[in-house]
Amino acid sequence: MECCRRATPGTLLLFLAFLLLSSRTARSEEDRDGLWDAWGPWSECSRTCGGGASYSLRRCLSSKSCEGRNIRYRTCSNVDCPPEAGDFRAQQCSAHNDVKHHGQFYEWLPVSNDPDNPCSLKCQAKGTTLVVELAPKVLDGTRCYTESLDMCISGLCQIVGCDHQLGSTVKEDNCGVCNGDGSTCRLVRGQYKSQLSATKLDDTVVAIPYGSRHIRLVLKGPDHLYLETKTLQGAKGENSLSSTGNFLVDNSSVDFQKFPDKEILRMAGPLTADFIVKIRNSGSADSTVQFIFYQPIIHRWRETDFFPCSATCGGGYQLTSAECYDLRSNRVVADQYCHYYPENIKPKPKLQECNLDPCPARWEATPWTACSSSCGGGIQSRAVSCVEEDIQGHVTSVEEWKCMYTPKMPIAQPCNIFDCPKWLAQEWSPVTVPSFFVH
Known part of the structure; x- marks a missing residue:
């Protein structure tokens, strides 16, 4: 019985060709990797806070061109800047304030969220409609858009996840939670229409609470927006928003754009105070304000730790409970506050066995x-x-x-070690003779 077959000449040729091709491929990959020098050290970060970029270089060792990149990037300084530091793009625009443009000095304000080229430095001359591209690209680490972590590197917008990694797909939800499911906030949107009045000077449009994010308001009409604020410590403030620009209001960044027929207000948040948006009536015509923002659910159910075990050994039980927690004051409040939010679902108590080890003799x-x-x-x-x-x-x-x-x-x-009771005899008392026996 034949146990194996002899290979045909055609099969041998195919096998040898496969080995030769594999060998060449392996050598070409080794040669390609060997054409590059080792990666160099990382450069200093382009920013000290707010998210910047650092790069590393490598050198081609071949007289011919090498395949692949000679530069790589990573994020750095991924800590929030202090509020007084201001907007990074605004800083780059203001650096041109002492440079004449067409023979005239201007105070330059940033133009953000350019859909066509978000990584060019476009600025607007304050008090005018003049918009100029002052540089073909912004500094590395500048945000592509005001409400995104994506950053400009070498003039190109690079995707950045909320884990601060380049190219990462891990994103913040609208509530600001990294890789969250959007359950910690609620979407609020609406429209307000002002009413002409000869005596009423202002109207309240909407109250936007502390911690809200992604705020956008658009006023169409002759009226004007202004802000009132109240911090958690009770301090109050006002801002009239008289001109286009990026402002710091109670440590919250406010981007305001003023046009002849409308006004646009944006705040990325999270807000560091309660904001009340109002409009000042011009008295000439009605105005409408459309608004949208994500409001945090301030009161949330919080599951407690397990209570102490019902037995120290031999098997017992322990339960959890739920308490209503105020995220602003960091304290437990009455359950009724958590019932105000239909999104809040009170967690059911958990039961588990505990101390199952047998008790010692x-x-x-x-x-x-x-x-x-x-x-x-x-x-x-x-x-x-x-x-x-x-x-x-x-x-x-x-x-x-x-x-x-x-x-x-x-x-x-x-x-019963006390003495038993016993009778005690005392001395006789003297005899007393009645008086009628004495003569």
């Missing part, structure tokens, strides 16, 4: 017997035995050596 005693004497000292006794209890609560007697680590309770003790 112990001495167990019967009640004391009656005293052998009612007074004058007697003896009472009891039986003491070594027992074990299982997790079902069944108690059984075991050998006394299992209780050797705890002292044995006494099996007898004196009782």
Whole structure:
């Protein structure tokens, strides 16, 4: 019986060709990797805060061109800047304030969120409609858009995840939670229409609470927006928003654009105070304000830790509960506050067994017997035995050596050691003779 077949000439040729091709491919990959020098050290970060970029270079060792990149980037300084630092793009625009443009000095304000080229430095001359591209690209680490972590690197917008990694797909939800599901805030949108009045100077459009994000308001008409604020400490403030620009209002960045027929207000948030948006009536015509923002759910249910176990050994139970927590004051409040939000679902109590290890053997005693004497000292006794209890609560007697680590309770003790009562005879009293016997 034939156990194996002889390979045909065609099969051998195919096999040899496969080996040759594999060898060449392996060598070409090795040669390609060997054409590059090792990566160099990382450069200093382009920013000290707010998210910047750092780069590393490598050199081609071949006289021919090398395949691949000679530069790589990573994010750095991924900590929030202090509020007084201002907007990074605005800083780059203001750096041109002392440079003449067409023979004239201007105060330059940033133009953000350019859909066509977000990484060019476009600025607007304050108080005018003049918009100029002052540089073909912004500095590395500048945000492509005001409400995104994506950053400009070498003039190109690079995707940045909320884990601060380039190219990462991990994103913040609208509530600002990295890789969140959007359950910690609620979308608020609406429209307000002003009413002409000869006596009323202003109207309240909407109150936007502390911690809100992605705020956008558009006013169409002759009226004007202004802001009132109140911090958690009770401090109040006002801002009239008289000109286009980026402002810091109670440590919250406000981007305001003023046009002849409309006004646009944006705040990325999270807000560091309660904001009340109002409009000043011009009295000439009605105005409408459309608004949208994400409001945090300030009161949320919080599951407690497990309560102490019902038994120290031998098996017990413990439960969790839920408490209503105020995220602003960091304290527990009445449950009714959490019922205001239909998104809040109170977690059900959890039950688990605990302390399942068998209890150690112990001495167990019967009640004391009656005293052998009612007074004058007697003896009472009891039986003491070594027992074990299982997790079902069944108690059984075991050998006394299992209780050797705890002292044995006494099996007898004196009782009624007080003296017994007895009769005591005293001396006779003198005889008293009645008076009618004396003559």
